[in-house]
Amino acid sequence: MIDFTLTEDQLSLQEVARKFAEKEVKPKAAEIDRMADPRQAFDAEATRKACALGFHAMLVPEKWGGLGLTMNDFIIVIEELAAADIGFAMNLAVSCSVSKMIADNGTEAQAERWLRPYCDMRGDTHHLVAFGGTEPSGGTEIFCGDPDPRLGTRTTARADGGDYIINGAKCFITNTSRAELYGVLARTDKTKNNLVANSVFFFTPDTPGFSIGKIEDKMGHRGMSNGELIFDNMRLAKDDMIGAAGEGLPILMRCYHVNGVMTGALSIGLARAAYEMALNYARERVIWGQPIIGYQAISHLLVDMKMQIEAARLLTQRIAWATQYGIHDKGIHPAMGKVFASEMARKVTTDALQILGGSGYMKGFPAEKYVRDSMVTTIYDGANQVLRNFMAMDMFRTA
Numbered sequence: 001m002i003d004f005t006l007t008e009d010q011l012s013l014q015e016v017a018r019k020f021a022e023k024e025v026k027p028k029a030a031e032i033d034r035m036a037d038p039r040q041a042f043d044a045e046a047t048r049k050a051c052a053l054g055f056h057a058m059l060v061p062e063k064w065g066g067l068g069l070t071m072n073d074f075i076i077v078i079e080e081l082a083a084a085d086i087g088f089a090m091n092l093a094v095s096c097s098v099s100k101m102i103a104d105n106g107t108e109a110q111a112e113r114w115l116r117p118y119c120d121m122r123g124d125t126h127h128l129v130a131f132g133g134t135e136p137s138g139g140t141e142i143f144c145g146d147p148d149p150r151l152g153t154r155t156t157a158r159a160d161g162g163d164y165i166i167n168g169a170k171c172f173i174t175n176t177s178r179a180e181l182y183g184v185l186a187r188t189d190k191t192k193n194n195l196v197a198n199s200v201f202f203f204t205p206d207t208p209g210f211s212i213g214k215i216e217d218k219m220g221h222r223g224m225s226n227g228e229l230i231f232d233n234m235r236l237a238k239d240d241m242i243g244a245a246g247e248g249l250p251i252l253m254r255c256y257h258v259n260g261v262m263t264g265a266l267s268i269g270l271a272r273a274a275y276e277m278a279l280n281y282a283r284e285r286v287i288w289g290q291p292i293i294g295y296q297a298i299s300h301l302l303v304d305m306k307m308q309i310e311a312a313r314l315l316t317q318r319i320a321w322a323t324q325y326g327i328h329d330k331g332i333h334p335a336m337g338k339v340f341a342s343e344m345a346r347k348v349t350t351d352a353l354q355i356l357g358g359s360g361y362m363k364g365f366p367a368e369k370y371v372r373d374s375m376v377t378t379i380y381d382g383a384n385q386v387l388r389n390f391m392a393m394d395m396f397r398t399a
């Protein structure tokens with residue numbers, strides 16, 4: 001029998017995450033959202049407390065100090081954090097996904113070197129990781145499969161003796177300036193097709209030749225830092241590479257499956273918060289002698305919002321399960337959850353604002369924040385147009 005209920009452990013995890021999000025994250029979300037300087041807009045204290053609970057290391061196996069949770073456990077926590085503030089949630093979600101990339105593809109020695117200190121849960125400080133794939137020449141370009149070797153990733157990693165010299169730049173990278181560890185996708189072979197010519201390296205921000213450029217001022221997700229990573233003859237050892245030379249894009253694609261599940265959960269948390277706000281408002285707002293929820297136009301909108309959220313959650317849970325166990329789930333493409341949930345979040349947040357009427361447009365309610373936050377879910381972790389291309393290629397190609 002298929003069981004759709006959460007286990008006792010999962011219910012406890014959900015309760016811990018929900019209480020934490022309600023107490024530590026939600027009360028400060030509006031204040032951080034309104035901070036003018038994006039370099040200041042960070043809830044360091046709540047992030048430190050989240051790390052003490054292990055929310056940065058949910059996908060790292062216990063043998064290296066992580067929580068060793070499944071993908072289905074992970075999305076329970078991410079949804080709760082995102083319902084409080086999606087930017088806050090994404091800082092941790094990205095860190096979980098990238099630390100899993102190291103756990104899945106690194107050697108034992110690399111995991112000891114990078115993950116052991118990262119997984120520290122003493123609560124003294126926060127621990128975040130960043131990964132630089134996107135470049136000014138296009139986030140989509142790094143996935144280019146054209147045989148012309150001039151196309152694809154522009155950042156290079158030139159072999160020099162036993163080392164690699166990294167040159168180039170990355171942009172829009174989550175956790176820029178706040179991460180203690182950075183990953184980078186770089187071209188190790190400029191003569192081959194981009195798909196087999198990239199490699200993944202990790203380094204700490206004090207590495208000579210690395211610097212941080214512009215920190216972006218964004219429309220939403222304002223508690224999250226996004227910026228430029230600049231590489232000027234940054235020397236890394238062969239041992240700083242995870243996987244083999246040329247395996248960078250397959251490693252990143254596997255990480256994107258995790259990111260798709262993660263963005264699904266982030267979008268669901270955001271949409272749920274918007275729905276709950278709209279539902280409460282509709283019950284309380286009295287117009288022409290009755291609460292507006294009594295008007296069919298409003299109640300049907302709320303029903304549709306709820307249906308869309310539940311559908312996105314089921315799809316995301318199924319893809320999380322398939323990703324966890326490496327199951328090739330025929331008929332459900334891993335990118336479907338991210339595309340569906342992110343577009344659902346845009347629609348649900350917009351409908352929530354409509355239900356609040358003029359009040360939804362004012363800063364007194366978080367409705368306008370939810371709409372701003374939703375706009376980028378269809379862009380990051382694979383723009384939805386490009387993910388549809390991948391789905392079409394995988395599902396309909398005949399050769």
Ligand SMILES: Cc1cc2nc3c(=O)[nH]c(=O)nc-3n(C[C@H](O)[C@H](O)[C@H](O)COP(=O)(O)OP(=O)(O)OC[C@H]3O[C@@H](n4cnc5c(N)ncnc54)[C@H](O)[C@@H]3O)c2cc1C
Pocket residue numbers: 094131132133134135137138139140141171172173174175221226376379380381382383384385386389
């Ligand atoms: C808040 C935020 C956080 C981010 N965090 C990270 C991060 O941590 N690490 C990281 O590496 N990147 C990150 N990114 C970058 C993100 O992954 C890219 O923005 C995304 O991949 C799109 O790349 P681009 O912005 O360069 O758009 P482009 O690649 O320039 O594309 C522009 C438009 O054209 C469309 N398009 C491009 N190619 C095609 C095609 N073949 N067919 C149809 N349509 C196409 C795209 O869908 C898009 O709508 C982040 C971005 C944002 C906004």
